[in-house]
Each structure stands twice: as C-alpha cells, then as structure tokens.
Amino acid sequence: MIKYPLLTKGATIGVTAPSSGVPIELHDILKLAIKRMENKGHTVLCGDTVWTQNKAKSAPAKQRAEEFNKMMEDENVSILIPPWGGELLIEMLEYVNYETMKEKWILGYSDTSALLLAITLKTGLATANGTNLVDLRGEYSDPTTAKWQAVLSTHVGEKVIQTSSEKYQKEWQHTNPSSCIFHLTEQTYWRTASTKSVIVEGRLLGGCIDIIRHLIGTPYGDVRTFSKERLNQGPILWYFENCELSTTDLRRTLVQMKLAGWFENCSGVMFGRSNANQTVENYTIEDVYKELSNELQIPVIYDIDCGHLPPQITFVNGAYAEVIIEDGKGTVTQYFN
Incomplete structure (x- = not known):
C-alpha cells in the first residue's frame, strides 16, 4: 500500500x-x-x-x-x-x-x-x-x-492529468534572465523506440539514473521487496533522466539494473531529454533504447519532460500511472490509490 x-x-x-x-x-x-x-x-x-x-x-x-x-x-x-x-x-x-x-x-x-x-x-x-x-x-x-x-x-482515490509541454529549454542562459526562469525555445516531441503510439501503465518509480543506480545492492534500493510487499507484484513503470552518462555507461547501468531485478514486473521505461546522450563509436542513444525495448519486450518512451532540460512533469513515486503517447504528444494520468 x-x-x-x-x-x-x-x-x-x-x-x-x-x-x-x-x-x-x-x-x-x-x-x-x-x-x-x-x-x-x-x-x-x-x-x-x-x-x-x-x-x-x-x-x-x-x-x-x-x-x-x-x-x-x-x-x-x-x-x-x-x-x-x-x-x-x-x-x-x-x-x-x-x-x-x-x-x-x-x-x-x-x-x-x-x-x-x-x-x-x-x-x-x-x-x-x-x-x-x-x-x-x-x-x-x-x-x-x-x-x-x-x-x-x-x-x-483521485487522479491528476498532466500533458507534455509545448516547448522545452535546450540550454541554460543564466546571464539572460527570463520572467519564468526557463527559456523554452525547442519543440517538445515525445518519442518511442518501437511503435508510433503507446499506452502503458504501472506504478511509477524512478529519478536521475546517474544517482539512483548507486542504490542497487543497498538497503535503500530493494525493489524486489517493495514490489512484493507494497505492489503485490503489480506492474512497475520506470522513469529516468540522464544527467551525465555516456550512451555506453547508460547501457551498462541498464544491464546492471536488469541483473539486479529492477526490471522484474516492468511494464515500460521512460527517459527524459538529455544533452549527455552522445554517440560512442557509432553506438547511439536510439540503439540503447531499442535494445532495452527488445530485451524486456516492453515499450520504451524517450525525450519526455523529465530532468535537466526543463520543464518537468511531476512524477510521483508510488502512484499508479497511465501514459499515452500519440503523434509526439504525451498524457500522464496518475492515480493516488
């Protein structure tokens, strides 16, 4: 509960x-x-x-x-x-x-x-x-x-609906103050690793993947026990944002998460926009997403409003969510049950 x-x-x-x-x-x-x-x-x-x-x-x-x-x-x-x-x-x-x-x-x-x-x-x-x-x-x-x-x-017992932003901030401009802090100049487009449209649901868990990966194997990252005792082995919908990891480091981290059981009962994975997603020896971030989708046989959504390229949707760890992606637009409905 x-x-x-x-x-x-x-x-x-x-x-x-x-x-x-x-x-x-x-x-x-x-x-x-x-x-x-x-x-x-x-x-x-x-x-x-x-x-x-x-x-x-x-x-x-x-x-x-x-x-x-x-x-x-x-x-x-x-x-x-x-x-x-x-x-x-x-x-x-x-x-x-x-x-x-x-x-x-x-x-x-x-x-x-x-x-x-x-x-x-x-x-x-x-x-x-x-x-x-x-x-x-x-x-x-x-x-x-x-x-x-x-x-x-x-x-x-209620629900709250959020939709993808219209535009996002590509880079910070601290010397050019904005009345809303962010400089939202780039068109937002949520993408998927397989089909053009996706509907996925599950309990939300996630955060900055650079940071939360260090919880693996500690008493503070026991996803299996949480899933068993709190979720009755129900579906988990992960959301991540990558601050500084290269594509190969991100790949290593995702494999470690899989081996540690973090993706058991996983219904889908979402990734925020990131400037860190640089290609390494022809290994692209799209390759990472497609491989994860194929291995786990789940939808992978990316370039969502989460992380260091604002704005951000408020994702609640533990809430039950339904996420719909269609034509580059996303809708996130969170149920507090």
Missing part, C-alpha cells in the same frame, strides 16, 4: 539541503524563490544547511540528515523542497530516520532523487520528482512546471 501526503493551501514549506546548499554569492536567488512562495500564501522555514556549501556538500552527512529528520518529524511542516540537487546526497541516507518520519511531500530532482526513491522503497511513502525550489523564483511558472501544486494537492 502506498501512502500519499496532501498539500494544502498555505502549507508551510521546509527548505533543507540534503545534498548541496547555496553558496553566498547565490543567496539572492534563493531569497527570491522564498519570497515567491510567501507571496503565494506559504510560510517558509529554512534550515541552516541551505545557506552553506563547502567540499561539494552543504554540510557533513550527519548534520544534513539531522536537519532533514527534524523537518520530517515537525508537524508544522507540510512539504520539504530542497533548493536544488548536487553530488553527495547518498552520504546521508544511512542516517535518515525512516521509521519516524511524518507523511509529507518531498519534492525535487537530480541528486535529490536518491532520497526520494529510497524513502518510497523503504516506507511506501509517495515522493515527488519534479521542480526544485530555486526554479520557482520566476514571476510565473510555465504550465508544466506550475502543475506541481495541483499534483501534490490530489486526494487519495
């Missing part, structure tokens, strides 16, 4: 940095994001880790975990949104109090996805892979990004 938190109007947002904090020269962008949330009626509670960054992390692992645990156990905090991802979140996973955390949303992506997936697998608590806090500092959000609030406000 999956446990779904509920985001309510005016909810208190806890901001902690389980991976990277914000260096002093960028404090202004975090303060602006906080102000935007407060203008929308939220109270924002910031931890100490948010304002510091040294040696590729906000603070030592135990300190990060202690602050995270405190916010997860604080009944006044309804949702946790880290400022962004980073590099070394995995260091603090062993210090998280999984048994005592309250039911509340955690929203983020990139390095944060290791924490999100670990919590869902170990506790059955739904977690949300989507925007981070600093990307909510704009005067407004594009329709895809803005949907995070509607998704996290969905009641148990």
Whole structure:
C-alpha cells in the first residue's frame, strides 16, 4: 500500500539541503524563490544547511540528515523542497530516520532523487520528482512546471492529468534572465523506440539514473521487496533522466539494473531529454533504447519532460500511472490509490 501526503493551501514549506546548499554569492536567488512562495500564501522555514556549501556538500552527512529528520518529524511542516540537487546526497541516507518520519511531500530532482526513491522503497511513502525550489523564483511558472501544486494537492482515490509541454529549454542562459526562469525555445516531441503510439501503465518509480543506480545492492534500493510487499507484484513503470552518462555507461547501468531485478514486473521505461546522450563509436542513444525495448519486450518512451532540460512533469513515486503517447504528444494520468 502506498501512502500519499496532501498539500494544502498555505502549507508551510521546509527548505533543507540534503545534498548541496547555496553558496553566498547565490543567496539572492534563493531569497527570491522564498519570497515567491510567501507571496503565494506559504510560510517558509529554512534550515541552516541551505545557506552553506563547502567540499561539494552543504554540510557533513550527519548534520544534513539531522536537519532533514527534524523537518520530517515537525508537524508544522507540510512539504520539504530542497533548493536544488548536487553530488553527495547518498552520504546521508544511512542516517535518515525512516521509521519516524511524518507523511509529507518531498519534492525535487537530480541528486535529490536518491532520497526520494529510497524513502518510497523503504516506507511506501509517495515522493515527488519534479521542480526544485530555486526554479520557482520566476514571476510565473510555465504550465508544466506550475502543475506541481495541483499534483501534490490530489486526494487519495483521485487522479491528476498532466500533458507534455509545448516547448522545452535546450540550454541554460543564466546571464539572460527570463520572467519564468526557463527559456523554452525547442519543440517538445515525445518519442518511442518501437511503435508510433503507446499506452502503458504501472506504478511509477524512478529519478536521475546517474544517482539512483548507486542504490542497487543497498538497503535503500530493494525493489524486489517493495514490489512484493507494497505492489503485490503489480506492474512497475520506470522513469529516468540522464544527467551525465555516456550512451555506453547508460547501457551498462541498464544491464546492471536488469541483473539486479529492477526490471522484474516492468511494464515500460521512460527517459527524459538529455544533452549527455552522445554517440560512442557509432553506438547511439536510439540503439540503447531499442535494445532495452527488445530485451524486456516492453515499450520504451524517450525525450519526455523529465530532468535537466526543463520543464518537468511531476512524477510521483508510488502512484499508479497511465501514459499515452500519440503523434509526439504525451498524457500522464496518475492515480493516488
């Protein structure tokens, strides 16, 4: 059984940095994001880790975990949104109090996805892979990004529908500020590795594949037990985003996941857009997708709205989803049951 938190109007947002904090020269962008949330009626509670960054992390692992645990156990905090991802979140996973955390949303992506997936697998608590806090500092959000609030406000027993974006951002332009943060210039087109149209459904699990692959073989990546105890061996629909892996490294990772049993009961796999998908010795990313589809005999969907080429659909780990792809457009319906 999956446990779904509920985001309510005016909810208190806890901001902690389980991976990277914000260096002093960028404090202004975090303060602006906080102000935007407060203008929308939220109270924002910031931890100490948010304002510091040294040696590729906000603070030592135990300190990060202690602050995270405190916010997860604080009944006044309804949702946790880290400022962004980073590099070394995995260091603090062993210090998280999984048994005592309250039911509340955690929203983020990139390095944060290791924490999100670990919590869902170990506790059955739904977690949300989507925007981070600093990307909510704009005067407004594009329709895809803005949907995070509607998704996290969905009641148990209800469903929420999201559609593919119209355009996406090809590259970051930090020296050219935009009123919605992103520069959405490229036409979005969701693709499939086999047939032109696809309908697939299953329980969503996923995140940044560079990061969550390191959970394989640990107590925080026990997909088999989660599938047996929480899903009754029901279908799993994976979503991944590749930040930095070459096509050959991605292939190695997918084979490792298969050998570790992560693709047992898998109904489909989705991949976000990525600038990392560079060809290696004539081995293309399309080859990777087609091989996976053929080996597992499942649909593979790619170039979806997920990852470091925004905007992002909010995918809820643990939610039951139906995904429809037709003519390059995608519809994602998530059921909170």
